[in-house]
Amino acid sequence: MNVRSISVPPRTTTSLVLAIIVIALCAAGPAGATGNAARGQTLYKGCADCHSINENGVGPMHKGVVGRKAGSVAGYDYSPDLKNSGIVWTEENLDKWLTGPQAMVPETKMFFDVPDAQDRADIIAYLKEKAK
Numbered sequence: 001m002n003v004r005s006i007s008v009p010p011r012t013t014t015s016l017v018l019a020i021i022v023i024a025l026c027a028a029g030p031a032g033a034t035g036n037a038a039r040g041q042t043l044y045k046g047c048a049d050c051h052s053i054n055e056n057g058v059g060p061m062h063k064g065v066v067g068r069k070a071g072s073v074a075g076y077d078y079s080p081d082l083k084n085s086g087i088v089w090t091e092e093n094l095d096k097w098l099t100g101p102q103a104m105v106p107e108t109k110m111f112f113d114v115p116d117a118q119d120r121a122d123i124i125a126y127l128k129e130k131a132k
């Protein structure tokens with residue numbers, strides 16, 4: 001990121017405030033974004049075309065997904081690549097997964113991504129709370 005503006009004396013309070021916001025956002029980073037589970041519940045509707053918490057559908061159920069080993073739900077027919085990936089669904093890995101499943105597991109059969117870091121953090125917060 002370009003931090004040059006910080007070394008220049010701010011001309012107005014507004015630019016100082018903006019600089020502080022930019023620094024705060026950069027420090028938080030994608031994995032560090034704080035998730036809002038209530039917002040995540042609304043966003044999860046986008047996942048619900050294929051997933052639910054308690055039942056397998058197009059995608060595997062999400063019960064206990066945070067901390068779970070990838071490809072481990074009984075009775076769900078995973079792609080061999082995801083099944084053998086050795087991934088554990090930590091919050092960090094879920095963030096990576098939702099950024100682009102194919103970048104993490106090239107032959108996966110999940111074709112859906114969540115480009116916004118805050119949206120990802122909110123969805124993960126929801127899964128952590130509601131899909132225990």
Ligand code: HEC
Nearest residue numbers: 046047050058059060070071072078079082108109110112
């Ligand atoms: C269009 C259907 C579809 C949508 C929408 C979708 N997924 Fe998936 N998802 C899948 C499929 C299919 C798999 C199994 C992938 C495989 O076996 O390679 C999967 C797998 C997963 C896994 C791995 C689970 C495990 O047991 O290893 C996670 C986590 C996941 N999805 C989360 C999400 C979340 C969160 C959303 C919403 C932001 C979402 N998915 C949206 C189809 C979808």
